[in-house]
Amino acid sequence: MYFCAGPKAQEDINGFLKDLITIFGAYILKNTKIRDTGKGLEISINNAYIARLFNALGVPKNDKVIQSFIVPKWIYADPKLEKEFFSSLIHVNYMVT
Numbered sequence: 001m002y003f004c005a006g007p008k009a010q011e012d013i014n015g016f017l018k019d020l021i022t023i024f025g026a027y028i029l030k031n032t033k034i035r036d037t038g039k040g041l042e043i044s045i046n047n048a049y050i051a052r053l054f055n056a057l058g059v060p061k062n063d064k065v066i067q068s069f070i071v072p073k074w075i076y077a078d079p080k081l082e083k084e085f086f087s088s089l090i091h092v093n094y095m096v097t
Contacts, residue, residue, distance in 0.1 A: 001051055003043040007036075013043060024049060 005013060013034065020028050024047070031046040055061070058072040075085050 001045045001047075001054065003045075005041045005043070007040050009041055013041060020045075020050065 017029070017032065028045070028047060028050070033044045035042045035044075058070070071085070076082055
């Protein structure tokens with residue numbers, strides 16, 4: 001999996017990696033690389049378990065910028081989760097340049 005983020009997103013990336021370690025264990029960092037491009041950060045994670053998780057959650061494959069996707073119904077089932085989900089999208093869009 002490959003992610004791009006704005007130059008100020010290091011704290012968010014650290015939180016994401018911490019969550020992955022909590023779920024999958026510290027070995028997950030073995031195939032994880034973070035690179036500062038000068039314009040932002042590139043994160044590469046080579047792990048089939050994580051790829052399957054994101055696929056199961058409904059995250060589309062390939063270029064997310066040119067693809068539309070439907071938010072999974074289970075997000076809407078819990079008002080608190082729905083608010084957190086959409087708030088995080090706004091926060092990420094604000095952070096990414």
